[in-house]
Amino acid sequence: MRFADLLRLTVENLAVHRLRAALTILGIAIGIAAVIAVVAIGQGGQAVLLSEIEKLGSSRAFNISVDVLRGEAPTADTFKLEDIAIIKELSPAVEKLAPVTSGMMISIRRPHSQAKPVLSQLVGTTPDLTAVMNLPVASGRFFSAADVTARRRVVVLDGGLAEILFPNGDALGRQVFVQDVPATVIGVTEKQSSQLLGAMSLNKYAFVPITFAQDILNTRVIHELDGVAVTEAAVPQAIEDSIKIFRKRHPAAGVHYTGMSKKEGLALIGKVTGVMTLIVGAVAAIALLVGGVGVMNIMLVAVTERTREVGLLMAIGARRRDILQQFLAEAVALCLVGGAFGVLFGAGGALAIARFAHWPPLVSVWTVLLAFGFAAAVGLFFGLYPASRAASFSPAEALRQL
Amino acid sequence: MIKVEGLSKVYGHGPARVVALSNVSLEIRTGEFVAVMGPSGSGKSTFLNILGCLERPSAGRYFLDGRDTTLLDEDELAHLRNRRFGFVFQTFNLLPRHSVLRNVELPLVYAGASPGERRERATVMLERVGLGHRLKHKPPTLSGGEQQRVAIARALVNDPAVILADEPTGNLDSRNSHEIMALFRELHNEGRTIVMVTHEPDIARYAGRILYFLDGAVVREEAVTA
Numbered sequence: 211m212r213f214a215d216l217l218r219l220t221v222e223n224l225a226v227h228r229l230r231a232a233l234t235i236l237g238i239a240i241g242i243a244a245v246i247a248v249v250a251i252g253q254g255g256q257a258v259l260l261s262e263i264e265k266l267g268s269s270r271a272f273n274i275s276v277d278v279l280r281g282e283a284p285t286a287d288t289f290k291l292e293d294i295a296i297i298k299e300l301s302p303a304v305e306k307l308a309p310v311t312s313g314m315m316i317s318i319r320r321p322h323s324q325a326k327p328v329l330s331q332l333v334g335t336t337p338d339l340t341a342v343m344n345l346p347v348a349s350g351r352f353f354s355a356a357d358v359t360a361r362r363r364v365v366v367l368d369g370g371l372a373e374i375l376f377p378n379g380d381a382l383g384r385q386v387f388v389q390d391v392p393a394t395v396i397g398v399t400e401k402q403s404s405q406l407l408g409a410m411s412l413n414k415y416a417f418v419p420i421t422f423a424q425d426i427l428n429t430r431v432i433h434e435l436d437g438v439a440v441t442e443a444a445v446p447q448a449i450e451d452s453i454k455i456f457r458k459r460h461p462a463a464g465v466h467y468t469g470m471s472k473k474e475g476l477a478l479i480g481k482v483t484g485v486m487t488l489i490v491g492a493v494a495a496i497a498l499l500v501g502g503v504g505v506m507n508i509m510l511v512a513v514t515e516r517t518r519e520v521g522l523l524m525a526i527g528a529r530r531r532d533i534l535q536q537f538l539a540e541a542v543a544l545c546l547v548g549g550a551f552g553v554l555f556g557a558g559g560a561l562a563i564a565r566f567a568h569w570p571p572l573v574s575v576w577t578v579l580l581a582f583g584f585a586a587a588v589g590l591f592f593g594l595y596p597a598s599r600a601a602s603f604s605p606a607e608a609l610r611q612l
Numbered sequence: 613m614i615k616v617e618g619l620s621k622v623y624g625h626g627p628a629r630v631v632a633l634s635n636v637s638l639e640i641r642t643g644e645f646v647a648v649m650g651p652s653g654s655g656k657s658t659f660l661n662i663l664g665c666l667e668r669p670s671a672g673r674y675f676l677d678g679r680d681t682t683l684l685d686e687d688e689l690a691h692l693r694n695r696r697f698g699f700v701f702q703t704f705n706l707l708p709r710h711s712v713l714r715n716v717e718l719p720l721v722y723a724g725a726s727p728g729e730r731r732e733r734a735t736v737m738l739e740r741v742g743l744g745h746r747l748k749h750k751p752p753t754l755s756g757g758e759q760q761r762v763a764i765a766r767a768l769v770n771d772p773a774v775i776l777a778d779e780p781t782g783n784l785d786s787r788n789s790h791e792i793m794a795l796f797r798e799l800h801n802e803g804r805t806i807v808m809v810t811h812e813p814d815i816a817r818y819a820g821r822i823l824y825f826l827d828g829a830v831v832r833e834e835a836v837t838a
Contacts, residue, residue: 215721226709522705525666526766527694527722529687605693606658606667609705 211532220539223512234501234508235548238588241498242552242581243559246573248494250560252487253572259483260476267343268438269472270305272445274452275434277466288463289432291420293456294336301451303444307437308338311423318416319387320375328374330414332388334423335436342436345417350382350397353419361421365393368415369401388416391426445471495584501548502588509541509596520600521608534601541593542586549585553578614640614663614774614805619672621658621828632658634828635672640807642773645800647816648809650825656809657778659825663807664697664776665689694722698767698775702782704759706751706766712738713747716766723770737765741795757788764795775799777808781815793818 224231274289276282294307311334319327336358339345345352345366353364365388372381372395381395399415424430439448449469456467470478513520520533557573564570621633633655640646648656661667662674665681674681681692693699706715716734725733738744741761751759760780767775777796781789789812797818800806808819816822817836824832 211722212724214727222709518705519707521666522707523718523722524690525664525693525699525705526719527690527770529690529722531687532690532722604667606661609666609701 211535216535216539219536220543223536223540224543227512230508230511231544234504234544235551237501237504238498238545238548238585239501239551239555241495241501241588242549242585243555244494244497245491245584246553246556246577246581247559247563249487249491249577250557250573251563251567252483252490253574253577254560254564254569255567256480256483256487257572258569260480263476263479265344267472268341270439270442270445271342271472272437272439272449272469273434273472273475274437274449274456274467274469277468280466282465284431284433284465285463286430287460288465289435289456290459291432293459294435296459297452297455300455301448303439303447303451305438305440305448306338306341307435307452308335308342309420309432310335310339310434310436311420311427311429311432313389313423313427316389316416316426318371318375321385321387321392325375327387328371328414330368330371330416332423332426333415333417334420334427335417336420338438339417339436341438346400347397348400350395352397352417358419358421361425362419363391363393363422364396364419365422366397366399366417367395368399368417371414371416372398373401374414388418389426393418393422445473498584498588502545502592505541505544505589506592506596508544509537509593510599512540513537513596513600516600517603517608517611520603521605521611524603524605525609530601534597537597537600538590538593541597542589545585545589545593546582549582552585553581556581613642613675613677614807615675616662617673617675619659619662619669619674621655621662621667622670631828633662633669636828636830637672638823638830640805642805643800643803644821645796645806645819646808647819647822648807648825649811649813649816649822654825655828656825658828660776660778660807660809663774664699665692666699690722694719695770696772696774698764698770698772700760700763700767700775700777700780702779704751704756704763704783706759706762708750708752710750711747712743712749712751712754712762715751715762716769719766719770733769734765737769738762740768741765755788756784757791760784760788760792761795764792768799772804774805774807777806779809779811781810781812789815 276284276288289309291309294309298304298307313332315329316332317327318330319325337352337355340352347366348369352366353362357364365386367375367381375381375386376384381398384395385392386395418426435452437448437452439445449471453467453469523533560573617637619633619636620631623630623632636659648659650656662669668682676692676696681689684692713731713734716737717730720730720733735744735747738747741764743758743761743765746754746758751762754762781792784792793815796806796808810816820836822834822836823830824834
């Protein structure tokens, strides 16, 4: 049988029950649309997240902490402020190294104000952090090493946080209470433009000298260190040197010092978000599976209805493989048309959501090809049983059917 | 030439076992017109189905032009049905959603003929059965006699040597029946072998020989004298 004949018969046969075909196609379209939309949104979000994190700071950045995967947490003896200077002195690979003592949900409020306090993320550190993170100061200045040494009660507010506390834009030089400790605003950074990081409330930072943070939080624990290596190639060396020195200086710390370059961090985030996209995509694929069951159901109905026709076709010379091919072609055609609509719906949905969320949708050629491949596979898989059933009839038996 | 030896067909097993044919042996010469008669359930349709390779016998052998068809595989049988046999059924078995022309073209589709050749041969056949003016019609819009003529055109389109007809006039009135039989007589005169199952004695008399079936066996044979 010629391919053109197969195609023509397939279209003619499906056109007999238009509504039935359309509903089956809809089932597949929904499944494919779900998969495409989820994967496109996931990949788009991943790309945005990675690019924003990348923009956040130096590509030479690295981070030293303890092995949280083993449930370890730093204590006051894990990292010491004195270690920093020694590492910078001893390792030629390390250019900057900033200790970070952070506090979550730290309330900041204006004095004599009825306004609700704002919950912020307090970052106690040293000026070295400005080399690690992009912290462009919009007005005023970042605190200095002298501020750190003198335990000065000064604070640098993130632009977003400053806007909430001082809507008039006159934050500079004003007083705020950080957990009821008065401090002077000496600088405001530029507002984070990122919606995504904003949604994760990563834009409510308050930066203070680490010595001041120790007073506010009443702790000597340094949670982690963020550093910058002299070159990108020197990052592994910088990490290795830092860890070696920490181990030597605190042999009884009882923790595993670990370091991660920014590159590794990005790769890890990419991997994690990729796996999440895959999992959500797999859930969406269940919709496709349901659509496939619909195809199988409708093909079984078609085989039953057309048993006599199968007998006649065999009587005039159709081979078993012609019959198999015919019913398979119908199932696959349903799925491919469904796939085409699904790609349209899915890409449209992804586009709409991406517009809403302000991130670029990623409907890649691969996603579309994969979806089509999937649709064809669903058609073959769910069409095979009904088709082979039709092909297995004996012609005389099939002709006896009503 | 058709030759069967010890042909048997059994359906089901156990208490549901039905013997449709038991130990039938006979010959049908090339170009012969044979009518098969007998009451319902006498095995005459089963006999015709086996001759047309629509089903396989349970036992016995069936030689078509000296070739043992019981040794052929499914694809070879499909090829035989396509090229050697033309089937005509009591209920016509036309595909209602396809035009008359498409219905007649269908055997050529499975034979792999080109669209141009198919159209030409199908048109010639339909003109021959007097339906050249009905090519685009859908079968349900035609009368019974016209539908059966479409079915005959379809049976003839691959120029088969053997026409197998299962009560071809069973659903037709007397006038149409005799028109169809006139067509069969023409085919017989062209040298085609015809095996026709029928209930009606006056239809059977168009044949040259009548086989009487009873309980799955040929009980009587009669030569028709003109």
